[in-house]
Structures are given as C-alpha cells and as structure tokens.
Amino acid sequence: MRLIRVEHHPASTVLAFGEEAIERVVSFDREGRPFYAYDRQTAWKRGLDGRLHLRRRDPSGRRIREALSRSDALAVYGMILEAAGQARDALGARAAEILRWTPEALWDDEGRRYRAAYRWPVSILPPDAYLDVVLQATYGCTWNKCTFCAFYQDRPFEKRDPDAFRAHVEAVRSLLGRGLRLRRGVFFADGNALALGEAIFPLLDIAAAAFPGRPVAAFLDLWSGLKKTSNWWARLAGRGLRRVAIGVETGDPALLRFLNKPGDPRELPALVTALKAAGLELRLIFLVGAGGAPFREAHFRHSLDLLAGLSLGPEDLVYLSPMVPEPGTPYAAAAPEPVSDLEAELRRWARALRRLGLRASRYDIREFVY
C-alpha cells in the first residue's frame, strides 16, 4: 500500500494509505500516540489506558466490538508503527514524535501511567464527552443500586479532597501531554459528582486553573438534582459548568421502580426548568427496551408525554440508549422478555422525538472508549 496523504493538524497527524482509493487511515495525537485507525472493514480506537477496541461488521452486517488482548493489540500497534515508518520522510518533524513509540510502550507504559492517574477506571461517559478531559471529583455513585447498572460496582462512593484532586489533575495533565489539544472540555466524573455541595467549588477552580477555558460537563441524577435550586445551578454555571447529562431512563414511574432507580419521572420538569434557567445544556438519557416487552408500550408512551412537556431548546439532546443487559446484574438475572426488535424500537423512538421537534442521538454504551 502506498502513502496517499499526510495531514499535519495542530491537534493530530493523519496518514492515509491505499492503491487507487484510501484503504488505511491512522490518526495520532500530538504525543505521537495512535488514537484511531481503520484498515478496510476494521476500525480500532485506542483508550488512554493503552487498550485497543476493535469495531467491524461480520459478513451478515452484524457489528462486532472487541477489546483486544495484549498480544493482538501489540500486533496492531506494530502494523501502525510500520506504516508510520513508511511515511517517515513525509512526516517531517512529526516523525520523531510518532516513531519514538514501541508497541510495548503504548500498551504497558501508558497503561501504568493511566492507572496512576485514575485510581478507578473511567467506566462510562455520555458520547459527547468521549473527547473531554475526565477528572474524578468523586468516585462511584451515591446510590449504586439500579438493577441494570454495573458501572461502579467495583468501588464505594468517595469524595476527593482538594489536595488529592489537585494531584489527580496534574497526573491527568501529564498523561495527556500534548494530546490535550484533542480534548474539548472537562468532564467531572464519576456517576454523580454534582451531588457534591459547596465542596465542588474548590474542585472546579482547580480544574479551571489546569484546563482554562474548557467547559465542564457531568452526569446528574434526578433525586440529587432536585435538592438544589436554580440559584445553585447558576453559581455552578458561573464557575464553568456548561452541560448536564441526566439518566432519566424512562417516563414510566412503574418501570423506574422496576429498575430500582430512585425519584419519580414526574419531577423531571421542575429540575429541567431549574437547569435551563441557569443556562445549562441538557442531555436526557432514555433506556430504550428497558423492562422488555411487558413495559414496552407504557415506557414509550409515558416517556414521550414527559418529553413533550419539557422546555428543551435546540442546544439540548435526547440520548436513546439501547438496553443491553449486563451479565451479573439483578436486571439480567430477572431476565424480562426482551423487546423483539430493539433496532426497530430505537427507530420508533427517534421518529417520535423528531415529531416532537427534539434532537435525538443514539448512545450505545458498548461504543464507549475514553
């Protein structure tokens, strides 16, 4: 395969190879680490922990997702670095930043640096935060008992004090290095960092000093959000908070109880009003297929009624997340009869949201890579 094109962007370097048409593309951050590659039908994304995530379609068109083993990842890294070696002359000064890496350094050394920066792995983000700088203002989730959720079962909820948080921020900044140029915002993790009270302000200040000008986003849950006033959200917005992602899951109170998630969806409008009054952008996450066939119609109907009554703007977004039972969770053990065609159900929801004039986007947790 011959080199077709080299792109020198301020935040990345892109190489394209092929014969007649482009068949292979590799993108590197400004530390020279590959972060995305594809070769014909297969794509790889690299996580900051050094792991490689493969995406391809099988002959029947089914999507395959796989986290590669170390040996398979080293082979892919070897292929990528060999391709970069072919492009050495065209890379010019950037050859040095890319070709200093070895497959082992990309996996082993970077994996160690990631684990030093993040005591607990970053378990999940909303899709529009995959390219944020994730800072763990808290660990875990204050509730941690929703039957479908396995994101934080490995850790207790814990607040970070400013000194520990400052050290964490420095470790993250060092891990990212010049790769920071790819990152657009800051995400305050883990599951519900916005449950913090006044203790969040020094953490926001530390984040703003380290990553100036980057808007802050975070998850929020309904029941802790409702404890705060619109003035509270305005104060946070004044200190950099721009976007909030709420795991609404459903507008059906009975289904929410079945999922063992606290709160009542009928309280969502009050929270949305308070957040919008503070100028925040919203991401509302609905779990399509939750509760399976027995809840299908009530889930759809109540959720649409709920959404129709909210004052959302063009800057807000509804995420439709396909229900994928996580093995080992109480939800998987309860095994409600699944919705027969989940893809068709997602399309039905998307059509209904468009009719309401709302922006909708798919949120597949299996696609998450940080």
Ligand code: SF4
């Ligand atoms: S879904 Fe959200 S609130 Fe429920 S356990 Fe998971 S992180 Fe916590």
